[in-house]
Structure formats: structure tokens, C-alpha cells
Amino acid sequence: MNRVGIGYDVHPFEEGRPLILGGIEIPHIRGLKGHSDADVLCHAIADAILGSLGLPDIGFYFPPTDASIEGICSLRILEKCAELAQEKGYVITNVDSTLIAEAPKVMKHAAAMKDKIAEALRIQPDQVGIKATTNERMGFVGREEGMAAMAVACVEK
Numbered sequence: 001m002n003r004v005g006i007g008y009d010v011h012p013f014e015e016g017r018p019l020i021l022g023g024i025e026i027p028h029i030r031g032l033k034g035h036s037d038a039d040v041l042c043h044a045i046a047d048a049i050l051g052s053l054g055l056p057d058i059g060f061y062f063p064p065t066d067a068s069i070e071g072i073c074s075l076r077i078l079e080k081c082a083e084l085a086q087e088k089g090y091v092i093t094n095v096d097s098t099l100i101a102e103a104p105k106v107m108k109h110a111a112a113m114k115d116k117i118a119e120a121l122r123i124q125p126d127q128v129g130i131k132a133t134t135n136e137r138m139g140f141v142g143r144e145e146g147m148a149a150m151a152v153a154c155v156e157k
């Protein structure tokens, strides 16, 4: 059986934090705000996988109220998603994602992000899609107030 899930996330920028996307630190003048490392791309991918498995969303497994996960590396969240898929007898066929951000340009880091995400999900880098677009200067992304990400995941058993 094949199943598909979707995920979406958004985080505001915050001065003085590192910018973590796809499990790597990307040079930029500021990072994203969050209870976790605020890796908006990994969060969208996590929700896509959880959705494909018919499970509750990321906040169920990693509640924003849980002080013990403050600053958690979102690759750990993807590892949990891979565990849950395995427990339910599914393999992750592929994930695809789009980061929506005015700046910085991220595609030069796509290969490094794919490697990290694939390792956490126990799949191959070519099973991980990463794309990026600006928001053509429109809306909160266009004003550089934050970033958004969307993702889909396919699983099979």
C-alpha cells in the first residue's frame, strides 16, 4: 500500500540565533525563532511523514511545552519519524520539499541538507527533494519576517 502526506511550517526570524535548515547551519545575519532549533524545513518534512503514516503531528511527539526538548536538533525529530514508519511496517519512498525564503539563497547548500535529512530518515539522498523559492517580495516572507516550508512524503508497505 502507498500513502502520501503533506506538511507545512513557518517560523519568524530572531536576531542572535543560528540559521538551521535541513540539519545544517547556513551562514546568515540571523536565525529562526523556535522552542527547537527552528528548522522549518525538517519540521515540514516531519509532518509530511507523520501524515503519510496516519499519525498525529509533530507537536504530539515533541510538545512546545516540553522543557526537556528546548533547542532540540530537528534531525532527531526526523529520526523519530523514521522509527515510527518502521514500527508501522512502512518504508519511506521519497520526500520532497520547498523552502520559501527571500534570503539567504539556499540551493548551494541543498546537497549537504539532503545528506543530513537522508541519514536521519535512513534513506538515500536521491530520495530527498529540496527546492527553494522567494516569495517575490510579497507578504511576511517577502518582508523577511520569517520563512515557510512545505513538504510531501510517500511511504509504502
Ligand SMILES: Nc1ccn([C@@H]2O[C@H](COP(=O)(O)O)[C@@H](O)[C@H]2O)c(=O)n1
Residues within 6 Å of the ligand: 100, 101, 102, 103, 104, 105, 106, 107, 108, 132, 133, 134, 135, 136
Ligand atoms: N531562498 C532561496 C530562494 C530561491 N533560491 C533559488 O533561486 C531561484 C529563483 O527563485 P525565485 O523565487 O526568484 O523564482 C530558485 O529556483 C532557487 O534555485 C534559493 O536558492 N534560495
Ligand SMILES: C[C@@]1(CO)OP(=O)(O)OP(=O)(O)OC[C@H]1O
Residues within 6 Å of the ligand: 009, 010, 033, 034, 035, 036, 037, 038, 039, 043, 058, 059, 060, 062, 063, 064, 065, 069, 077
Ligand atoms: C518541534 C517543536 C517543539 O516545540 O518545535 P518548534 O520550534 O516549537 O517549532 P514549530 O514548528 O512551531 O512546532 C513544532 C514543535 O513541536
